[in-house]
Amino acid sequence: MSAIQFQRVSKIYRRSHLGRTTETAGLIELDLDISRGEVFGLLGLNGSGKTTAIKLLMGLHLPTKGEVETLGRRAPNIEVLARIGYTPEAAYLNKTLTGRESLRLFAALSGIPRAEREKRVSDILRKVGLDKALDVRLADYSKGMLQRTSLAQALVHDPELIILDEPVTGLDPLAIKEVRALILWLKSKGKTVLFSSHDISEVERVCDRIGILSGGRLVKVMRQDEWRGKADALETAFAAAVARTDGVGPIRME
Numbered sequence: 687m688s689a690i691q692f693q694r695v696s697k698i699y700r701r702s703h704l705g706r707t708t709e710t711a712g713l714i715e716l717d718l719d720i721s722r723g724e725v726f727g728l729l730g731l732n733g734s735g736k737t738t739a740i741k742l743l744m745g746l747h748l749p750t751k752g753e754v755e756t757l758g759r760r761a762p763n764i765e766v767l768a769r770i771g772y773t774p775e776a777a778y779l780n781k782t783l784t785g786r787e788s789l790r791l792f793a794a795l796s797g798i799p800r801a802e803r804e805k806r807v808s809d810i811l812r813k814v815g816l817d818k819a820l821d822v823r824l825a826d827y828s829k830g831m832l833q834r835t836s837l838a839q840a841l842v843h844d845p846e847l848i849i850l851d852e853p854v855t856g857l858d859p860l861a862i863k864e865v866r867a868l869i870l871w872l873k874s875k876g877k878t879v880l881f882s883s884h885d886i887s888e889v890e891r892v893c894d895r896i897g898i899l900s901g902g903r904l905v906k907v908m909r910q911d912e913w914r915g916k917a918d919a920l921e922t923a924f925a926a927a928v929a930r931t932d933g934v935g936p937i938r939m940e
Contacts, residue, residue: 687721687722688719688721689720689721689722689723689756689757690719690720691718691720691753691755692716692717692719692739692753693753693755694715694716694717694751694752695715695742695749695751695753695754696711696713696714696716696750697735697738697742698711698712698750711901711902712738712902713735713738713739713749714735715903716902716904717904718904720878720880721878722846722876723873723876724879724894724895725869725870725879725892725893725894726878726896727882727883727889727892727896727897728740728880728882728883728896729882729883729884729889729896729899730882730898731928732884734899734901734902734928735901736851736882736899737775737851739882740849740851742761743761743770743880744762744767744849756770757846769845769846769847770847770849771843771847771848772840772848772851773836773840773848773850773853775855776855777835777836778836779824779835779836779839781823782823782824782825783823784822784823784824785819785820785821785822785824785827785831785835786808786811788824788839789807789810789835789838789839789842790803790804790807792843793806796842797843806842808820811838814834814835815834815861815864816834819831829856830856830857830861833853833855833856833861837850837853837865841872846877846878848872848878848879849880850869850879850881850882851882853881853883854883854885854888866891866892869881869892870892886921886924895908895909895910896920898924898927901929905928906923906927908920
């Protein structure tokens with residue numbers, strides 16, 4: 687059974703300036719089916735379409751063409767969104783609140799009953815390693831601590847589907863290892879996890895499958911058995927599949 691489906695999805699951004707309209711393709715004819723209980727990684731360079739795909743899933747953008755489904759319903763759907771946890775690349779949080787207050791707010795917004803709220807907040811903050819900073823204001827958190835808080839808000843309502851946009855951005859090596867363990871723990875609980883990254887080493891350690899995006903197109907899908915135990919297999923496939931669109935050339939050591 688599918689958790690996520692993209693059916694020939696395209697997203698075109700149109701911008702007007704001084705009477706002139708320009709078009710940029712965010713995604714082009716994306717076909718992708720992600721199964722429930724699967725950990726799926728979207729790999730790609732900056733501007734490849736990873737964040738566009740995630741914003742379409744969350745209903746933050748609408749497709750120009752095609753259909754997007756999450757948990758069996760056409761996106762966006764309010765009831766389905768309540769069953770999704772989402773962490774954006776940059777943590778958008780009210781920094782006047784403490785960690786505890788912030789999670790209480792998200793728990794309330796998620797409809798968690800008051801009687802369960804405090805335990806759920808404490809448990810998830812402990813899970814992401816913030817139990818010793820519960821009553822510290824977010825303004826005094828480091829970038830890595832803010833990222834952990836963002837992860838906590840995505841998980842506090844026990845969602846079925848977790849969508850993470852560059853989840854290890856700003857984290858130190860130890861924290862990255864802990865996020866990796868968290869993703870595998872979520873998988874063990876039967877959750878579906880979709881995350882985007884350009885960090886190949888992290889993706890290959892936790893994903894069942896990966897999809898490589900380049901210039902808005904899905905250029906390759908690989909299963910874990912195609913790279914597991916094969917040195918540099920995923921890195922080689924990635925390098926062969928993608929093309930830079932930022933005008934930067936390769937480093938030449940001649």
